[in-house]
Amino acid sequence: MIDTFAALAHGMAVAVQPMNLLYALIGVFLGTAVGVLPGIGPALTVALLLPVTYKLDPGGSLIMFAGIYYGGMYGGSTTAILINTPGESASMATALEGNKMAKAGRGGPALATSAIGSFVAGTIATLGLAFLAPWLVDFAVRFGPEDYFALMCVAFITVSATFGDSPVRGLTSLFIGLTLGLVGIDKLTGQARLAFGVPELLDGVEVTTLAVGLFAVGEALYVASRRHHTEEKLEPVRGSLWMTKEDWKRSWRPWLRGTMFGFPIGALPAGGAEIPTFLSYSTEKRLTKYPDEFGKGAIEGVAGPEAANNASAAGTLVPLLTLGLPTSATAAMMLAGFQQYGLNPGPLLFAERPDLVWGLIASLFIANCMLLVLNLPLVGLWVRLLAIPQPWLYAGILVFATMGTIAAKPSVVELSMLAGFGVLGFLMRRFDFPIAPLVVGLILGPIAESQLRRALAISLGDPMTLLQSPISATLLGVALIALLAPFVLKGLGRFKASED
Amino acid sequence: MTSGDPVQPPRRVDRAGIVIAALLAVLAVVLVWDTRVLQTTTMYGMGPEVMPVVVASGLALLAIGNFIDALRGSLPARESADPVPVALILVGLALLIAIIGFGGGFIMATSALFVTTSAAFGRRAILVDAIIALVMSTLIYLAFDRLLTLSLPTGLLERLL
DSSP states (O other): OHHHHHHHHHHHHHHHHHHHHHHHHHHHHHHHHHHTTTOOOHHHHHHGGGGGGTTSHHHHHHHHHHHHHHHHHHHHHHHHHHHSSSSSGGGGGHHHHHHHHHHTOHHHHHHHHHHHHHHHHHHHHHHHHHHHHHHHHHTTTTTOOOHHHHHHHHHHHHIIIIISOOOOHHHHHHHHHHHHHHOEEEEOOOOOOSSSTTTGGGGOHHHHHHIIIIIIIIHHHHHHHTTTTTOOOOOOOOOOOOOOHHHHHHHHHHHHHHHHHHHHHHTTTTTOOOOHHHHHHHEEEEEEEEOGGTTTTTTTHHHHHHHHHHHHHHHHHHHHHHHHOOSSSHHHHHHHHHHTTTTTOHHHHHHHOOOHHHHHHHHHHHHHHHHHHHHEEEEHHHHHTSSSOOOHHHHHHHHHHHHHHHHHHOOOOHHHHHHHHHHHHHHHHHHTTSSSSHHHHHHOOOOHHHHHHHHHHHHTOOHHHHHHHHHHHHHHHHHHHHHHHHHHHHHHHHHHHHHH | OGGGGGOOOOOOHHHHHHHHHHHHHHHHHHHHHHGGGGOOOSSSOOOHHHHHHHHHHHHHHHHHHHHHHHTTOOOOOOOOOOOHHHHHHHHHHHHHHHHHTTTTOOHHHHHHHHHHHHHHHHHOOOOHHHHHHHHHHHHHEEEEEEEEEOOOOHHHHHHHO
């Protein structure tokens, strides 16, 4: 307890250095500006802005990252409220009531409750992160390679199979990611896999190329393909920006309840802010004193899910920082950000670079405060960004997206891969395959493989080592249950349906 | 549950789903085929060829799963898609790659992508867009080249600056 306060205070001292404050400010500003663009969620925001941080030192870069992460989250909810195009599924619940509020001329209070709710949830959840992390680190130090491998199996299954619409499509996405993760030189034996004699492939598939291709190019192709279906309409922010006393009274409980849903679910390696946001939405709908307002723009329906969304974003940092386990596409991009400096999040990083880790956690607090101060006054600027005509917007997004790749690796092969991943992203959207498992598979697959091989090398090739460690055996059991549960439940549902 | 409605018309086989299943099966074969040249040098534990085979088995199972879904026609409903704008953007990406590949430089390449994408989203003022694109990419080039000192590919236009 005392240690945590000391570490956090030390982190604060790092984070409030003028240069680091500036990095946090730039991160928050860029994150919001990019995140507010329609169709760009936090994962893509982080992926697009990753090249910007190439030239910084790791400390400053991670602090800027924290700002980009929270800024992108906030920007996404602004888009959801004002034009009803949630950049990602976690903002869908916000769009439900938020857009109705904006249509009814209450866009200002909707934005305000989401900003303040995000701040409240983000602060509580970051505190939760600060106190939970050291405890988990103590536990994780005892993990052997076989335990890590089992833990990653749990993450693979929960991210892809357990909570999605279709376990088959989720697992398909995961396995395509695992396949891409195999490309390149095998680190243990130096042999090339799936490189087909192309020298550019020996280094493996770049996570940023994959993410930008899937999210930016894929999204542009998808929106273009169905432009004839929908017309986006930007709701102007009319009337007062501020919340009335009544709004405050109706908002604070949903904020806290949303946080309670978001943080624990985000912290479990279950992945995704979708579940807590919709749990929060349905809870608020049940508990509200104004049930007739739901569906027409109830402020509780914005306050709760927004808080849940932000709290779960901070929650996903718990497994990411303490175990190196990304459980969402955004967290996978954060891990890529660490890896660009050769840093591997996990218990070791807490021991070796406490300044980095705690500086990052402290920066999350600072980024949160900056967002609160920046966003309400600057809402006019963000709204103007939203008003860019769609042709120029997507043309600009594509130029920006390819620019990152051109700057990092200006080769025909790399750009072709970007275009290829764009087509893949388009097809996955069209046929309703989830994208996050693919990104997680690419980034976590090679790590899982090397942990497994290390475990088997230690046990002299005896696979029973996976079951002899109690931690690993338990985790593998959890993974198995998580894999079978959706199929069993589906079978039960079918059984029930036939009984009716 | 999806099977709850008894008066549903019998679903048709989803052809796109069959293609997806076939592609997954092909990918599985490629993975196994690729391992034939790998040498197992490790004494204990697993060599580099094990993981591809494991992933390939998973892909093969998923190909069967997707095949069953396609036969049942239980894929989620899709809205009609307009192929023209998709093709236009892909042409833009192809132009970008070709221009970079043949040393045409950053400004020309990204301008081509900007104009085709903008056209894909329904703009018809190609000349205006081309001017906007050239100005924007020139500014980006200058910002990267002079301020961030990151090198972007240079062509004829860049050398004039």
